[in-house]
Amino acid sequence: xxxxxxxxxxxxxxxxxxxxxxxxxxxxxxxxxxxWAFLDILSNKLGKDIYDDPLHTSCTGxxxxxxxxxxxxxxxxxxxxxxxxxEAGYENFVSSCITSFGIYNEVLATWEExxxxxxxxxxxLKEATGRDLVKPRSIAHTSDIIFYQRExxxxxxxxxxxxxxxxxxxxxxEHIGCHYAKIFPKSGIxxxxxxxxxxxxxxxxxxxxxxxxxxxxxxxxxxxxxxVQANRGSSIANSHKKLESMxxxxxxxxxxxCPGCAMxxxxxxxxxxxxxxxxxxxxxxxxxxxxxxxxxxxxxxYDPWQLGMQFHQVDVEPLLxxxxxxxxxxxxxxxxxxxxxxxxxxxAINCPSQRPIYERRK
Amino acid sequence: MGKYYDMxxxxxxxxxxxxxxxxxxxxxxxxxxxxxxxxxxxQIVVIVQTRDDEEIERxxxxxxxxxxxxxxxxxxxxxxxxxxxxxxxxLRTLSQRLGFFTESEKGRQQLALKRLIGDNILATGYCxxxxxxxxxxxxxxxxxWEWIHSNDNDIYGRFSDCYRTEGSGALRMIxxxxxxxxxxxxxxxxxxxxxxxxxxxxxxxxxxxxxxxATHEYMMDTYTLNSENHY
Numbered sequence: 001x002x003x004x005x006x007x008x009x010x011x012x013x014x015x016x017x018x019x020x021x022x023x024x025x026x027x028x029x030x031x032x033x034x035x036w037a038f039l040d041i042l043s044n045k046l047g048k049d050i051y052d053d054p055l056h057t058s059c060t061g062x063x064x065x066x067x068x069x070x071x072x073x074x075x076x077x078x079x080x081x082x083x084x085x086x087e088a089g090y091e092n093f094v095s096s097c098i099t100s101f102g103i104y105n106e107v108l109a110t111w112e113e114x115x116x117x118x119x120x121x122x123x124x125l126k127e128a129t130g131r132d133l134v135k136p137r138s139i140a141h142t143s144d145i146i147f148y149q150r151e152x153x154x155x156x157x158x159x160x161x162x163x164x165x166x167x168x169x170x171x172x173x174e175h176i177g178c179h180y181a182k183i184f185p186k187s188g189i190x191x192x193x194x195x196x197x198x199x200x201x202x203x204x205x206x207x208x209x210x211x212x213x214x215x216x217x218x219x220x221x222x223x224x225x226x227x228v229q230a231n232r233g234s235s236i237a238n239s240h241k242k243l244e245s246m247x248x249x250x251x252x253x254x255x256x257x258c259p260g261c262a263m264x265x266x267x268x269x270x271x272x273x274x275x276x277x278x279x280x281x282x283x284x285x286x287x288x289x290x291x292x293x294x295x296x297x298x299x300x301x302y303d304p305w306q307l308g309m310q311f312h313q314v315d316v317e318p319l320l321x322x323x324x325x326x327x328x329x330x331x332x333x334x335x336x337x338x339x340x341x342x343x344x345x346x347x348a349i350n351c352p353s354q355r356p357i358y359e360r361r362k
Numbered sequence: 363m364g365k366y367y368d369m370x371x372x373x374x375x376x377x378x379x380x381x382x383x384x385x386x387x388x389x390x391x392x393x394x395x396x397x398x399x400x401x402x403x404x405q406i407v408v409i410v411q412t413r414d415d416e417e418i419e420r421x422x423x424x425x426x427x428x429x430x431x432x433x434x435x436x437x438x439x440x441x442x443x444x445x446x447x448x449x450x451x452x453l454r455t456l457s458q459r460l461g462f463f464t465e466s467e468k469g470r471q472q473l474a475l476k477r478l479i480g481d482n483i484l485a486t487g488y489c490x491x492x493x494x495x496x497x498x499x500x501x502x503x504x505x506x507w508e509w510i511h512s513n514d515n516d517i518y519g520r521f522s523d524c525y526r527t528e529g530s531g532a533l534r535m536i537x538x539x540x541x542x543x544x545x546x547x548x549x550x551x552x553x554x555x556x557x558x559x560x561x562x563x564x565x566x567x568x569x570x571x572x573x574x575x576a577t578h579e580y581m582m583d584t585y586t587l588n589s590e591n592h593y
Binding site: 023025026028029032033035036052053054055056057058060061062063065066067068069070071072073075076077080102110113114117124125127128129131178179181182183185192193216217218220221222223224225227228229230231232233234236237238241267268270271308310311312313333334335336337339341342343344345346347 | 373374375378394395397398399428429430431432433434435437438451454455458468471472474475476478479480483487488489490491492495499501502503504505506507508509510513515516517518519520521522524528529530531532533534536537540541543544546547548549550551552553556557560584585586587588
């Protein structure tokens with residue numbers, strides 16, 4: 001990516017401080033440590049003002065893209081989030097979710113292009129909640145903020161994305177998530193063609209970005225194509241296509257922008273290993289899939305279990321060993337207060353007997 | 363001629379998503395759903411563009427409009443600035459308003475989505491919560507999720523001081539006043555009425571199909587059954 005300048009055509013203004021934080025349904029379910037880490041990095045490592053509001057709800061985006069929540073309804077829910085932001089004294093809205101980020105941009109663009117929809121939303125909001133809509137000065141995805149702070153994070157780095165055994169940069173597949181920039185290319189760093197938001201972090205922290213044929217392909221979520229059990233063949237088929245495409249490049253890990261994508265690329269590797277006995281990592285196991293908060297957290301020296309990496313189905317320990325991250329194996333599956341609560345059953349994807357895909361092809 | 367098109371045109375997503383399609387097929391070439399299903403977004407846009415009532419009604423009652431995953435990969439690719447994904451959203455909304463969604467296997471799944479996602483929004487303020495991701499319905503989530511699901515208080519308690527209680531943090535319980543505001547938003551903006559429409563048409567169709575109404579059994583059948591006639 002370093003030699004491509006196209007991403008620079010798509011720049012966006014990112015506020016330097018004073019953020020209103022909107023949580024994500026998927027991220028807090030599957031990566032609660034990532035949300036914690038984002039807030040901790042911003043507040044305690046970088047000294048920024050970020051407000052975690054207890055009053056906001058889901059944006060209802062998964063319901064909207066499952067076509068059960070109408071456009072008028074989601075617009076009003078979004079208007080309430082913006083009203084809460086203004087009431088709390090903030091004007092820079094930061095979303096922890098790619099689906100939500102797409103929704104916020106879509107709603108603002110719709111209000112701009114169809115002003116009557118904004119007027120209707122203001123009426124609905126007032127009638128339903130008594131609140132007044134105040135539009136944000138800026139909208140950012142949480143990864144935009146980490147991208148913006150990537151050099152500051154690099155200066156505080158405890159680990160770089162370097163294989164400590166070989167001294168070589170780690171090979172990293174980045175997955176952006178369709179709704180980050182495919183809906184509104186100008187809203188994402190690098191646009192939809194050469195998104196640079198994750199690549200910029202990887203390069204700043206010493207890794208190499210893997211360019212592979214299906215780099216821009218959807219992870220396969222497809223809302224109803226995963227949420228309804230009968231449709232999941234579509235979801236896994238798309239993840240399968242990406243994994244087949246990236247495997248020959250022998251990535252050390254995948255980092256995803258969207259919490260849903262991170263979860264699917266992790267869980268579908270488990271499923272494919274169970275179904276077909278195939279693993280895509282060079283070591284015969286799965287390829288670890290990280291959120292960018294986890295990647296930033298490891299670079300900054302956070303404990304992997306504090307980052308919530310025990311939530312992954314593909315074990316992350318091989319990657320931690322390459323990075324030289326110290327960890328306590330016995331602490332991985334402890335509950336709050338260090339309580340022992342048992343541990344998950346073993347899974348084929350974490351067993352080294354799996355045959356890597358490129359060896360199978362030989 | 364044009365009755366259904368006029369109804370679709372009331373949805374701003376049609377105005378935004380369909381200017382004039384030249385039938386080049388780039389949308390189909392990049393579409394993840396088109397690789398998996400017998401699905402061609404180009405053809406859908408062309409049909410809508412004809413404004414032919416008979417053809418559009420067939421679409422509204424078909425499985426075809428339910429294959430799209432709304433990834434919007436089509437949007438930045440169209441050389442004419444169309445968004446087939448937006449056209450799909452308008453078609454799906456109209457199909458549900460008219461009750462036509464119950465005429466197809468994939469369309470009938472809207473009841474499951476309404477109950478599993480839609481109702482959860484009004485019950486918790488979130489689209490999903492750990493306790494509604496049941497391992498028996500999600501075998502692909504694997505043993506780690508089973509462990510999390512079985513020990514949720516202990517596990518989420520490691521990351522949040524307010525798991526399922528009020529406060530700031532991951533998976534906090536949303537306060538009563540905010541939930542009341544959310545419910546009023548759904549009532550005022552038509553969200554609640556739309557839910558009721560999905561239920562009412564599903565009830566009618568379920569009885570027509572020999573079920574005792576839109577029962578849990580009917581909903582689970584829409585959620586799990588796959589005729590394999592989609593590829």
